[in-house]
Amino acid sequence: MAAVRRAEAAGYREVILAGIHLGGYGRDLGPGLDFAGLLTRVLEGTSVPRIRFGSLEPWGVTDAFVALFAAAPRLLPFLHLPLQSGSGTVLKRMRRPCTPEFYRTQVERIVAAKPDLFLSTDVLTGFPGETEAEFAEGLAFIESLPFAHLHVFPYSPRAGTPAAAMPGQLPPEVKRERAAALIALSDAKKAVALAAQVGTVAEVLVEQDGRGHTEPGFAVCLEAPDGCVPPPGTLVRARVTGHDGERLAAVPLGP
Numbered sequence: 001m002a003a004v005r006r007a008e009a010a011g012y013r014e015v016i017l018a019g020i021h022l023g024g025y026g027r028d029l030g031p032g033l034d035f036a037g038l039l040t041r042v043l044e045g046t047s048v049p050r051i052r053f054g055s056l057e058p059w060g061v062t063d064a065f066v067a068l069f070a071a072a073p074r075l076l077p078f079l080h081l082p083l084q085s086g087s088g089t090v091l092k093r094m095r096r097p098c099t100p101e102f103y104r105t106q107v108e109r110i111v112a113a114k115p116d117l118f119l120s121t122d123v124l125t126g127f128p129g130e131t132e133a134e135f136a137e138g139l140a141f142i143e144s145l146p147f148a149h150l151h152v153f154p155y156s157p158r159a160g161t162p163a164a165a166m167p168g169q170l171p172p173e174v175k176r177e178r179a180a181a182l183i184a185l186s187d188a189k190k191a192v193a194l195a196a197q198v199g200t201v202a203e204v205l206v207e208q209d210g211r212g213h214t215e216p217g218f219a220v221c222l223e224a225p226d227g228c229v230p231p232p233g234t235l236v237r238a239r240v241t242g243h244d245g246e247r248l249a250a251v252p253l254g255p
Contacts, residue, residue, distance in 0.1 A: 001041055001042060001045055001046075003015075004042050004045075004046050004048060005045070005046060007048065008046050008047065008048045011233060012048065012233075013048065013049055013050055013205055013233055013235055014048065014049070014050035014051070014052060014076075014205055015042075015048050015050075015051055015052070016052045016053065016054060017038075017039075017042070017051070017052070017053040017054065018053070018054040018055075019054065021057060021060070022035055022053060022054065022055065022056050022057075022060060023035055023056050023057050023059065023060015023061070023062070023065075024057075024060065025038055034062070034064065035056075035060065035062075035065060036062060036064035036065045036067075036068050037064075039051070039053075039065075039068055039072075039075065040068060043072055043074060043075075048074070049074060049235065050074065050076055050205065050215065050235075051074050051075050051076065052076045052078055052217070053075075053078075053079075054080060055080045055081075055082055055122075056079060056080070056081060057081075057082060058081060058082075058083075058098050058102065058103050058106045059097060059098065061081075061106045061109065061110060066109050066110065066113050067113075069110065069113045069114060070112075070113035070114065076215045076216065076217070077114040077116045077117045077118060077215060077216045078117070078118045078215075078216055078217040079110060079114075079117060079118075079119055079120075080119075080120045080121065080122075080151075081103075081106070081107065081110070081119065081120075081121055082121060082122040083103060083121045083122060083123060083142070084096060084122060084123065084124045085123065085124065085125075085127065085130075085134075085138050086100055086123075086137065086138030086139065086140070086141030086142045087100070087130070087134040087135070087137045087138040087141070088100050088101075088137075089134055090127055090129075090130055090134050090138065093127065093128070093129060093166070094124075094127060094163075100141050104141075104145065107119065107145055107146070111146060116215075116216055117146075117216065118148045118149075118193070118216035118217040118218065119145075119146055119147050119148055120147060120148060120149040120150070120151065121142075121147055121149075121150055121151065122150075122151045122153065123138075123142065123150050123151065123152050123153070123182055124153045124154075124155055125138075125152065125153070125154055125155065125175060125178040125179050125182055126154045126155040126170045126174060126175030126178055126179070127155045127163065128155070128163055128166035128167065128168045128169050128170070129166060129167065129168030130155075130168075130170060130178075135178055139181065139182070139185065142182070142185065143185060147186075147189050148189060148190055148193035148216075149186060149189070149190055149193075150182060150183070150185065150186035150189070152179050152182040152183050152186060153179070154172075154175035154176060154178070154179040155170070155175060157169065187245075190245075191245060193218075194218065194243040194245070194248060195243065197214070197218060197240045197243070197248055198240050198241065198242055198243065198248075199239075199240060200239075200240050201237055201238070201239050201240075201253065202214040202215070202218075202220070202237070202238055202239075202240055202248075202250060203215050203235055203236070203237055203238075204220050204222065204235070204236050204237075204238050204250060204252075205233075205234075205235055206222065206229065206230045206231065206232055206233065206234045206235075206236060207232055208232055209229070210222040210223075210224070210229035210230075211247075214248070218247075218248050219246065219247040219248065220238070220240075220247060220248045220249075220250050221247050221248070221249055221250070222236070222238060222250055222251070222252055223241070223249055223250065223251055224251070224252055225251065229252070230252065236252050236253075237252070237253045238250035238251060238252045238253060239251050239253055
């Protein structure tokens with residue numbers, strides 16, 4: 001809370017709450033001090049207009065969090081929800097306490113709470129023993145969900161870990177091919193998400209040289225007709241006119 005207040009006092013218009021296992025926040029602090037409680041304290045104790053947070057594990061998506069996420073406009077419609085694999089058998093070998101079915105249910109709950117959500121995830125491919133069928137299963141599962149971006153990682157053995165000693169270590173070329181397929185899927189999903197923004201009016205936080213981010217987290221390049229773009233730190237309404245595959249192009253609107 002103190003860090004958010006310092007940022008607010010310094011004039012920041014957006015803060016990002018980041019950490020490891022955010023959904024587990026407060027488990028060592030006593031009853032009622034969970035992540036939803038932290039967000040409530042930040043909302044009630046500060047007036048920073050935009051609050052974003054980092055990675056939240058699927059099992060950290062509680063009823064209290066979903067209700068607050070739906071009710072608080074200052075909680076931006078952005079969420080990174082790690083998946084790792086869309087194959088149930090691979091997830092089991094990874095010892096992740098999650099199934100594809102549970103993950104889908106959590107996504108559906110979150111999207112219902114924030115329909116304009118920018119959803120991203122982590123995907124690791126080439127885990128020991130991953131078959132062609134498991135990879136195809138995982139790819140289809142990921143394709144079926146409304147991700148705007150995938151962080152793709154080919155599995156790399158780390159000495160001393162259980163996975164490094166597992167049978168079925170895959171050749172580097174197989175891992176590269178599968179990672180390339182996932183990256184191509186990510187690019188296609190991002191193109192769809194960007195195209196859906198064209199024609200909309202977005203609130204942009206200007207950062208530098210007319211560049212900034214919308215509330216969901218899309219990168220934007222402002223194109224002011226008079227050549228004058230708002231200064232950094234300004235929140236401006238802008239109409240999205242197109243995109244280049246990475247950034248949106250937008251024209252600032254009058255007050």
